[in-house]
Amino acid sequence: xxxxxxxxxxxxxxxDSEWADFVACCHKEPVPKKEFILRQGEVCDYIAFIGxxxxxxxxxxxxxxHVTAFFFPGDFVTNYxxxxxxxxxxxxxxxxxxxxxxKIYKNDLLALYDRHKNFERLGRFIAENLYLTVAGxxxxxxxxxxxxxxxELVQRNSKLLQEVPQYMLASYLGIKPETLSRIRARK
Amino acid sequence: xxxxxxxxxxxxxxxDSEWADFVACCHKEPVPKKEFILRQGEVCDYIAFIGxxxxxxxxxxxxxxHVTAFFFPGDFVTNYxxxxxxxxxxxxxxxxxxxxxxKIYKNDLLALYDRHKNFERLGRFIAENLYLTVAGxxxxxxxxxxxxxxxELVQRNSKLLQEVPQYMLASYLGIKPETLSRIRARK
DNA sequence: TGGCTTTATTGACTTTGGTCAATGAAAAAC
DNA sequence: GTTTTTCATTGACCAAAGTCAATAAAGCCA
Numbered sequence: 001x002x003x004x005x006x007x008x009x010x011x012x013x014x015x016d017s018e019w020a021d022f023v024a025c026c027h028k029e030p031v032p033k034k035e036f037i038l039r040q041g042e043v044c045d046y047i048a049f050i051g052x053x054x055x056x057x058x059x060x061x062x063x064x065x066h067v068t069a070f071f072f073p074g075d076f077v078t079n080y081x082x083x084x085x086x087x088x089x090x091x092x093x094x095x096x097x098x099x100x101x102x103k104i105y106k107n108d109l110l111a112l113y114d115r116h117k118n119f120e121r122l123g124r125f126i127a128e129n130l131y132l133t134v135a136g137x138x139x140x141x142x143x144x145x146x147x148x149x150x151x152e153l154v155q156r157n158s159k160l161l162q163e164v165p166q167y168m169l170a171s172y173l174g175i176k177p178e179t180l181s182r183i184r185a186r187k
Numbered sequence: 188x189x190x191x192x193x194x195x196x197x198x199x200x201x202x203d204s205e206w207a208d209f210v211a212c213c214h215k216e217p218v219p220k221k222e223f224i225l226r227q228g229e230v231c232d233y234i235a236f237i238g239x240x241x242x243x244x245x246x247x248x249x250x251x252x253h254v255t256a257f258f259f260p261g262d263f264v265t266n267y268x269x270x271x272x273x274x275x276x277x278x279x280x281x282x283x284x285x286x287x288x289x290k291i292y293k294n295d296l297l298a299l300y301d302r303h304k305n306f307e308r309l310g311r312f313i314a315e316n317l318y319l320t321v322a323g324x325x326x327x328x329x330x331x332x333x334x335x336x337x338x339e340l341v342q343r344n345s346k347l348l349q350e351v352p353q354y355m356l357a358s359y360l361g362i363k364p365e366t367l368s369r370i371r372a373r374k
Numbered sequence: 375t376g377g378c379t380t381t382a383t384t385g386a387c388t389t390t391g392g393t394c395a396a397t398g399a400a401a402a403a404c
Numbered sequence: 405g406t407t408t409t410t411c412a413t414t415g416a417c418c419a420a421a422g423t424c425a426a427t428a429a430a431g432c433c434a
Binding site (some may be wrong): 059060061066068080081084085113117121123124126128130132134135136137138139141142143169171172174175 | 232246248253255266268271272300304307310311313314317318319321322323324325326328329330358361
């Protein structure tokens, strides 16, 4: 839980009563390897802080898996679209290793927003931050070659390379496993 | 200004005093065609609601323009990254037609956040919404062919096709003008 | 450990988008 | 309205990623 508090502190410091209120809403949950915490068609009614483990966020189209994102300890994992809009999820969220998460359900979170202005603000900061992350990824990928995209990834997030099977990485980069294999062989 | 209020109402209704407070922070500004409202290197210290006109958001790399986004009447336009972080902008924001914008400066907006919890919430909604837009675009870019991306764009946002020169559209889709021309000829 | 399944690599070939260059059309400037 | 510039189209060719298939390597489970 300390991890979560320090995550929050990067944006804004909660006082002790706000924090206690938050802690009361967290549900600790162990997740075995290769387990889905969200399936296509389900509505995502929680956000989950990752204490341990790795998750991938992907959808299936014409029999092919398309990986949109990976999540690591210290991240929040959720289908934010499904969570916000109440739509059924197009994505699966699956653990790649044995994991531990802390779930906060939507009703509880909305109540926290209502009760504490600081929480409302924290929610804004987190949404803003998510936006910046994705927008940066879009920009950097929109006009770069797959080769450059891979090289950038290696630089910025070498953790991914060791922790995640290559065929998932390829999908995350928007290319085929064979192509990624060839890019890696190129030097 | 009614446009802005109805934009807000899609997310949350402001009461009259909140609205009056907001209106007092808006600075109306006409913008001629092909005018920059933000240049590379400048810090973006405002968000601007578009009353009339079109803007494009792009950066220049190795002599080439890369279009990241277009903005239309009813949208907010800003370099959100530069605005939030106070970094110098990598992007230009340029009007494509004679336009009218309503600027809200950062200091004023932060003060609104402080004064009204509803405003804080509105800020969250807007950030969340921006995130969903970009995240969807990223997904479609990573896993769809340029051809499909174009077809999707035609369906979802036919306004773009009429209003924006084709070479800018091509850049927005991450392809060359010649390729877009050929995709269009394909049927 | 040995056998099975999944994942990664490599090769031959195809498809698609990029490049360069020429031409035509449309829009802007005078 | 005519000139000039910008933009869109088309063709020939090239480069890069995709496809299909075979093989090798790695991981997993009994």
